[in-house]
Amino acid sequence: MIRINNVTRKFGKAVAVDGVTFTVPQGDSVALWGANGAGKTTLIRCVLGLIACRGSVTIGGHDVACDGKRARSLIGYVPQELGFYDDLAVGDAVAYFARLKGLRLASVEATLARVALTGNERKRVRDLSGGMKQRLALAIAMLGDPPILVLDEVTASLDACGREEFVSLLSRLSGDGRTMLFASHRIDEVATLARRVVVLCKGRVEGEHDAATFGLSLSVGTVLHLTMPRHVRSEAISVLRERGFAPSLNGVGIVVPVPQEQKAVPFRVLAEAKIRVDDFEVLGSGNMPKHSADEESRS
Amino acid sequence: MTTLTVDVANAGVLPLASPAGTICNVATVAKRELRDAIRSRWFLLYTLAFAALGLGVSWVSTAATGGAGLSGFGRTTAGLVNLILLVVPLMALTAGAGSIASDRERGMLSYLLAQPVTRTEVLLGKFVGLAGSTLACICLGLGACALILSISSGGANAASILWLAGLSFLLSLGMLSVGLLISSLARKASVAVATAIFLWLTLVFVTDLGLMAGTVAMRLRIEELFAISLLNPLQVFKMWSLFAGESSLDVLGPAGLYATEEYGPRLHAVFAACMGAWVALPLCAAVLVFRRRVPL
Numbered sequence: 001m002i003r004i005n006n007v008t009r010k011f012g013k014a015v016a017v018d019g020v021t022f023t024v025p026q027g028d029s030v031a032l033w034g035a036n037g038a039g040k041t042t043l044i045r046c047v048l049g050l051i052a053c054r055g056s057v058t059i060g061g062h063d064v065a066c067d068g069k070r071a072r073s074l075i076g077y078v079p080q081e082l083g084f085y086d087d088l089a090v091g092d093a094v095a096y097f098a099r100l101k102g103l104r105l106a107s108v109e110a111t112l113a114r115v116a117l118t119g120n121e122r123k124r125v126r127d128l129s130g131g132m133k134q135r136l137a138l139a140i141a142m143l144g145d146p147p148i149l150v151l152d153e154v155t156a157s158l159d160a161c162g163r164e165e166f167v168s169l170l171s172r173l174s175g176d177g178r179t180m181l182f183a184s185h186r187i188d189e190v191a192t193l194a195r196r197v198v199v200l201c202k203g204r205v206e207g208e209h210d211a212a213t214f215g216l217s218l219s220v221g222t223v224l225h226l227t228m229p230r231h232v233r234s235e236a237i238s239v240l241r242e243r244g245f246a247p248s249l250n251g252v253g254i255v256v257p258v259p260q261e262q263k264a265v266p267f268r269v270l271a272e273a274k275i276r277v278d279d280f281e282v283l284g285s286g287n288m289p290k291h292s293a294d295e296e297s298r299s
Numbered sequence: 300m301t302t303l304t305v306d307v308a309n310a311g312v313l314p315l316a317s318p319a320g321t322i323c324n325v326a327t328v329a330k331r332e333l334r335d336a337i338r339s340r341w342f343l344l345y346t347l348a349f350a351a352l353g354l355g356v357s358w359v360s361t362a363a364t365g366g367a368g369l370s371g372f373g374r375t376t377a378g379l380v381n382l383i384l385l386v387v388p389l390m391a392l393t394a395g396a397g398s399i400a401s402d403r404e405r406g407m408l409s410y411l412l413a414q415p416v417t418r419t420e421v422l423l424g425k426f427v428g429l430a431g432s433t434l435a436c437i438c439l440g441l442g443a444c445a446l447i448l449s450i451s452s453g454g455a456n457a458a459s460i461l462w463l464a465g466l467s468f469l470l471s472l473g474m475l476s477v478g479l480l481i482s483s484l485a486r487k488a489s490v491a492v493a494t495a496i497f498l499w500l501t502l503v504f505v506t507d508l509g510l511m512a513g514t515v516a517m518r519l520r521i522e523e524l525f526a527i528s529l530l531n532p533l534q535v536f537k538m539w540s541l542f543a544g545e546s547s548l549d550v551l552g553p554a555g556l557y558a559t560e561e562y563g564p565r566l567h568a569v570f571a572a573c574m575g576a577w578v579a580l581p582l583c584a585a586v587l588v589f590r591r592r593v594p595l
Contacts, residue, residue, distance in 0.1 A: 045409070048412075048413045050409055050412055050413060052591075068417065069415050069416065069417050070415070072413065072414060072415040072416075073415035075413075077410075077413040077414075079406075079409070079410055079413070081406065082410070083405055083406025083407040083408075083409065083410045084407060084410065085331070085335070085407065087335075087338070096327065096331060097414060099323065099324075099327040100324060100327055100328075100411075100414045100415065100416055101414060101415055102320055102323065102415070
């Protein structure tokens with residue numbers, strides 16, 4: 001269904017995706033796994049035809065470069081954060097994208113009911129919470145029931161509760177037979193949604209794993225997700241880097257890979273620097289593959 | 300693959316790749332753009348300013364003729380032409396410049412382009428939508444002037460106002476194309492709008508002064524002066540408006556006399572070709588640029 005053949009994309013001298021080749025057969029669900037900067041989002045943009053690349057991507061037999069419109073008509077896409085017309089009412093947004101997909105929508109209510117947004121038709125998009133916006137994006141992606149779903153770290157900006165809710169909704173809606181390609185940092189998402197995992201590192205495919213056994217290949221370590229105000233994130237990253245950590249921006253906060261026995265250290269470091277942490281979450285033991293964590297530490 | 304339940308059970312699917320699908324997508328984007336533009340405070344501001352200044356110009360011009368009909372319609376036309384030269388290009392340039400760049404900045408562009416639409420459809424949709432909004436602004440602004448003039452002249456010069464409105468719309472389309480080209484090239488909306496304002500200043504003030512200086516310094520021949528004037532869409536609009544009203548460009552001096560004698564009624568075709576080029580060429584360039592740029 002999705003055939004990615006020797007795809008390479010450079011930004012200036014930096015190679016974001018380097019000769020990536022794999023296929024996602026019909027009905028399969030593949031997770032793209034890798035540290036920040038591994039090339040997951042760039043690859044997804046290549047798949048959607050948003051950026052030009054060397055090599056080829058075909059969706060259901062349609063080349064994305066030559067026949068992008070037809071290829072994209074087979075895809076429902078959910079981005080990390082919904083870039084949307086904020087002043088639009090939810091119902092109007094659904095109707096707008098239905099028209100772009102060439103659909104005449106029988107009922108906006110039914111569409112919204114699928115993602116538990118019933119009763120929000122008249123609400124402005126800007127008034128929705130982050131989780132509701134993602135559900136709206138999912139509703140739009142599912143319009144016309146496309147055979148393929150492409151998701152780009154869709155839960156990165158959600159809190160724990162919103163994430164759990166969204167993944168369970170996704171798992172229910174994706175159903176049998178739908179082909180899925182998604183990028184994720186989270187092992188629980190991969191375990192729930194994927195059958196296969198493609199590990200990317202520095203834009204290259206480092207390996208392909210069965211999702212069921214993927215957890216075993218991960219290193220022993222912990223990744224903390226720290227939620228903090230936007231204006232202190234850069235400072236927090238600098239402070240943590242000075243102390244030997246390798247933090248990176250992610251959604252509404254930063255993620256910090258830490259050794260098992262040093263989980264409290266980042267908190268102490270940030271407290272000493274008088275940087276406020278609003279919330280935290282342990283993303284799970286061994287949430288980063290060995291090579292990715294190592295790469296990130298080096299960078 | 301198993302069949303999936305569809306919530307759009309009664310949905311009719313348009314063939315996406317057909318011309319009908321293309322027209323539908325352009326119309327959908329255009330409607331959205333038009334709605335956005337009309338609801339923006341800029342549109343309101345421009346329209347109010349245009350209408351108020353237009354009314355002022357019309358009032359003063361008719362008053363200056365002693366309120367006796369519109370025997371001095373040429374004076375009113377000249378006033379309105381100068382007003383249009385300032386307001387319409389600024390409005391169209393900034394509207395065009397802000398559209399794609401601001402969508403790109405807010406992350407909406409990549410989401411939109413991830414749908415089954417082509418970049419050309421999106422760009423044309425934006426062009427049509429913004430053209431609709433500038434047309435609305437021109438109609439409201441000049442409509443108010445027409446009302447005043449028709450009350451004073453008993454409906455006599457309606458055709459002249461219609462000409463003026465049509466030419467203003469054509470000018471706005473040209474400036475909109477240029478604005479969209481700027482927007483396709485710019486990464487930030489602020490840069491795009493600033494560039495548009497700079498270009499507006501150049502077209503309105505600098506080229507006139509440059510032409511005057513060039514004429515003296517380089518001793519340009521009259522036909523060269525006329526040809527160079529045709530490169531500025533604002534000059535084309537001004538000359539065409541005067542020619543449409545007076546059937547002569549004598550008021551512009553030697554260059555006007557030369558153009559009237561050399562081309563006569565063919566001046567309409569000359570001006571139309573220039574304006575058409577100012578609409579088509581930047582729009583084509585915008586499409587080409589937009590198709591190559593990364594929608595970050």
